Amino acid sequence: MPDDPRRIDREEPAVAHLDHQAITAVEARGLDPHRLAREQPGDRGRLEPALGEPLLLAAHGDAVLIVRANGLDTPWGRADVAALARAGADAVLLPKVESPGMVREAVDALAGAPAALALWCMLETPRGILNAAAIAAASPRITALVMGTSDLTKELHARHTPDRLPLLTSLELCVLAARAAGVAALDGVHLDLDDDAGFEAACRQAVALGFDGKTLIHPKQIAAANELFGPTAHDVEWARRVIAAHAEAAARGQGVALLDGRLIENLHVEDARRAVALAEAIETLARR
Template identity: 60%
Template sequence: MTLRPRRSALYMPGANARALDKARTLAADVLILDLEDAVAPDAKEQARAQVLASVHEGGYGSRELVIRTNGLDTEWGHADLAAAALSGADAVLIPKVDSAEGVRLADRVLRAAGAPDSLRLWVMMETPRAMLAAGEIAGASARLECLVMGTSDLTKDLNALPTRDRLPMVTSLGLCLLAARAYGLTALDGVHVDLDDADGLAASCRQGRELGFDGKTLIHPKQLDAANTAFAPTSEEVARARRIIDAHASAVAEGKGITLVDGKLVEALHVETARRVVALGEVVGIS
């Protein structure tokens, strides 16, 4: 069982050459090289060229490289997507997708531009329509791999308040998680925008993991440690997972379907979860 960790997904401004270079040294599982929100209109062409050059140059190690394009309804979107198709990036992230047809359109543009099957498609879930269509979006393309929450835009569209407990987001987060799990996709939580609120970031990461997200999108390198810690198992969790696997195997060998570990019932479904915990722990160096 192998997993690709996506505990931390850091947005990097595509127009900032120094940031793209620094990203090679950061402890991020995923780097989202951004051509959209982080880039002013008059810098879009330059940003696209810089991002393509950086990806081609390499040096990012095992970090997953994702290019966030401008929307296909903008003057830059199609050119961004066509350029990303043969860039060598791992995935392309499309903003403000609110229907299954939006996913299929992006897939068609990638295929027309010669994108290999290995180039994955990620989509931003950041509008009320996207929440209502989450299931259709998640099942729209075999190339689709990840749903990324855009909670800042969603908060604005809902006329909601950015509360510490994120109660206004719970319904939307749940809908997207259900859709992702139904179709075997990764789900990444939205950003925490207050860079001076370390406690709030930690709480948001903890809540995201408790809900079931695979990781969190971030806007600054100082947020990496919190996400990497929250979305990785602890050594104690890995140890308990190994006990669950061993105890269940012993029970099965004795003709039993269930057993107890630390006083709690263990059956096959718990073993599946335990194996995932062990696999993730091994990938991120926790044993």
């Protein structure tokens, strides 16, 4: 994951359109990053006019602003990406990415954009999943892979099941590609807003698989996603003890430590440092 404390990808809520009321409603709920999305290509008039309002894209404080463009397979995709190059967003969310060539096309359209402008690639087709590793490595601008689980389920002719068994291979391939490229991996949305237990189960599954966060469809899901993807107080306490125990062992010239009967090696210290860094970044955001 990126080192910037603002970029904690525990949740990525989607605002349906670029309007001030929707943005305010999301920001009031304590999000980390968020995206502004248009899912309906026929609603063409909403993206570029909104991007012409610098105040709209600048008035978000410390929130990370990700704007979803139309796909490059549509008549408007390249123009959307080009407009975003100068709009002041933090990242462009590109849907239905299927190949490194599509990434290169998007990067070409971003010519002249700030070096910090990131590209997030959605994987929501079989071809995209099978090319995930090549996509993730296609440009230094890429900082996240985002699963599009709803469209992918449709494309696979699969069923929506509570355990998401039909998607497990695809989910794991996304995480593998993200880890190999050193970028973040975000799980797909949970569509049933009344299914709190199912949402929690999907989040726990995503955490177990190695995802950094989850895309959301409603602000009501933010608090639960933050809690489930963030380290618990017990996790942080244990992580600090692991780091301290290993440091004491290293001072004695030992490569491993024993803590509460458990063997502690370098790999455990790396995990512990990651947990502490995430907890500290979350705390920093909470104070802002």
